[in-house]
Amino acid sequence: MAEFPFEISPMFEGERVRKDGMFVELGGPKSMGLELVRAKDMDEIEDDKVTIVGPDLKEMEEGKTYPWAMIFHIGGELVEPDLESVVERRVHDFVNYCQGIMHLNQRYDVWMRMSKDTAAKMDSFEPFGKAVMMLFKTELPFIEKMQVTFYTDEAEVEKQMVEAKEIFKARDARTKDLHDEDVDVFYGCTLCQAFAPTNVCVVSPDRISLCGAINWFDGRAAAKVDPEGPQFAIEKGEVLDDNTGEYSGVNEIAKKLSSGEFDKIKLHSFFDSPHTSCGCFKVVGFYIPEVDGIGWVNREYQGMAPNGLGFSTMAGQTGGRKQIVGFSSVLGVNYFYSTPSSSRRDGGWNRVVWLPAMLKEKIAETIPEDIKDKIATENDATDIESLKTFLQEKNHPVVANWAAAEEEEEEEEEEEEEETAVAAAPMMMPAAGFQMPAMASMPMMPAGKAGGIKITFKNAKISIDKMIVSEKKE
Structure with a gap:
C-alpha cells in the first residue's frame, strides 16, 4: 500500500470532526457540496490523476467553509453507466x-x-484524492482506471451542480414506471450501518x-458485480399486506440485519412498523394528531412546520435506525412519484394536509388536482389553529373525519362519567388504532399487597381536551 500522511482504516468510519477540532468545512448546510461518478472510456482517463480547481488546502483559512465538488471518472472493461450510482455511494465509505476526514450525505448535499x-500533515488535497482512488480500485476491482477533480x-x-442535478434527474x-408489484426481488443496503448499526x-x-444514491436498478447492478458487497438481493416473499408494503422476505431480513x-x-x-431511518434522508413525514393528517417537510426548508418543529428536530427524532410511529423518512421528491403506493398508504394524498411551498412546487405534478389546493403550505398555516382553519375553509377530506372522532369522544365521555371518577378524552389516533395488551393474560395480584400493572408509553403524544371529576355511583 502506498504511503499517505494520514492513517487509512475502516475503524475511522463513523468518526465525527467537531467544530472546535475542525480545520476546514467543505460543502454542508452553509455552502454547496457535490459528489458525482461518471463512467468513461479508459483512453479518456489519466489513472490516479488529481486535479484541483480553486483554492487548495494550503490556501484555505482555518475555520472557514468552502464550496466543494468531487467528480470521479472511472473506466474498465466491466464499467458501465448503470454502475455510476453504485460506485458513487461508496464515496461515503472510503472518504470516512x-x-x-468526515463525510456526510450524498449527491448534491455533501458535507465534509x-x-x-x-490538515497539519499535508498542504494539498492530492494525497486525499489518491487515497480514495486507491481504496476504490482495491475494493472494486472492476475499476481499472480512475481520476478525480x-x-x-x-x-x-x-x-x-447544475449539470449533476440533470444527471440525477435522469437516473x-x-x-417512475416500475413499482413494487412488478418485481419479485428487492435489494438491501448496509452502507449506513457504521453510523446506524441496526x-x-x-x-x-x-x-x-x-x-438517495441507490435505486432498484442500481441495487441490481451492484449485487451482480459485487455479490459480497453491501448491496444484496432480498427475495420479496409472500405479500402480507399490499396496502402498507409488508412482505415476508423483508421481515426476515429485517430481523437479521437489526440483530433481532x-x-x-x-x-x-x-x-x-415503519421503515427505519439512518440520517441521510431529505424529507420527513410526520403525523399531526390534532387534525388527523400527515405533513411532509424537506431538508432545505428552514422554517417550522405547524407542529412547531423544524426539519432538523424531526430528523433527530426519526433518524438513528429507529422505528418511530407517526414519522417516516424518504430520500426526497422521487418517492412521491410512486403513484400506485402513494394513493393508498395511510390514506394517501387525502391524508396529506401540509407541505412547504418549495416542496409542493417540486412535486406538483404528482399531486391529484382535486386535492392540490386543499394542502396548506407555510403561506397558509404556521400553527395548528391556522391549519385547522385552512382545512375547514378548503373542505379538506380529513375534516369529515373530525365529526366522527368528536362523536366517539362524546360517547366515551358519557360512559366514563357513569363508570369512573376521572375520565379523560381519548387521543386522536391513526386509523390503524392502538392495541393494548389483553387483560386476560395479566396475572392477578394478591389482595392487600402492592403491585398492579405498569404501562409505559414510548414516543407517544397524549392530548387531553378536558378532565371530568364526578361522584362515583354505587
Whole structure:
C-alpha cells in the first residue's frame, strides 16, 4: 500500500470532526457540496490523476467553509453507466476511512470536514484524492482506471451542480414506471450501518434508498458485480399486506440485519412498523394528531412546520435506525412519484394536509388536482389553529373525519362519567388504532399487597381536551 500522511482504516468510519477540532468545512448546510461518478472510456482517463480547481488546502483559512465538488471518472472493461450510482455511494465509505476526514450525505448535499490534525500533515488535497482512488480500485476491482477533480471555486461548483442535478434527474426517472408489484426481488443496503448499526435499508421500485444514491436498478447492478458487497438481493416473499408494503422476505431480513431488534418492517406505513431511518434522508413525514393528517417537510426548508418543529428536530427524532410511529423518512421528491403506493398508504394524498411551498412546487405534478389546493403550505398555516382553519375553509377530506372522532369522544365521555371518577378524552389516533395488551393474560395480584400493572408509553403524544371529576355511583 502506498504511503499517505494520514492513517487509512475502516475503524475511522463513523468518526465525527467537531467544530472546535475542525480545520476546514467543505460543502454542508452553509455552502454547496457535490459528489458525482461518471463512467468513461479508459483512453479518456489519466489513472490516479488529481486535479484541483480553486483554492487548495494550503490556501484555505482555518475555520472557514468552502464550496466543494468531487467528480470521479472511472473506466474498465466491466464499467458501465448503470454502475455510476453504485460506485458513487461508496464515496461515503472510503472518504470516512481516512483519519480526520468526515463525510456526510450524498449527491448534491455533501458535507465534509477535515480535522486540524490531518490538515497539519499535508498542504494539498492530492494525497486525499489518491487515497480514495486507491481504496476504490482495491475494493472494486472492476475499476481499472480512475481520476478525480476537486472543485473549490464557487462559480465552478455551481456549474458542476447544475449539470449533476440533470444527471440525477435522469437516473431517478428510470424507476417512475416500475413499482413494487412488478418485481419479485428487492435489494438491501448496509452502507449506513457504521453510523446506524441496526438500520435496515430496503430498496424497492417504489422506495429508493434513504441516502438517495441507490435505486432498484442500481441495487441490481451492484449485487451482480459485487455479490459480497453491501448491496444484496432480498427475495420479496409472500405479500402480507399490499396496502402498507409488508412482505415476508423483508421481515426476515429485517430481523437479521437489526440483530433481532425489529422483526417487521412495512415499507409504506407511518403507524405500524415503519421503515427505519439512518440520517441521510431529505424529507420527513410526520403525523399531526390534532387534525388527523400527515405533513411532509424537506431538508432545505428552514422554517417550522405547524407542529412547531423544524426539519432538523424531526430528523433527530426519526433518524438513528429507529422505528418511530407517526414519522417516516424518504430520500426526497422521487418517492412521491410512486403513484400506485402513494394513493393508498395511510390514506394517501387525502391524508396529506401540509407541505412547504418549495416542496409542493417540486412535486406538483404528482399531486391529484382535486386535492392540490386543499394542502396548506407555510403561506397558509404556521400553527395548528391556522391549519385547522385552512382545512375547514378548503373542505379538506380529513375534516369529515373530525365529526366522527368528536362523536366517539362524546360517547366515551358519557360512559366514563357513569363508570369512573376521572375520565379523560381519548387521543386522536391513526386509523390503524392502538392495541393494548389483553387483560386476560395479566396475572392477578394478591389482595392487600402492592403491585398492579405498569404501562409505559414510548414516543407517544397524549392530548387531553378536558378532565371530568364526578361522584362515583354505587
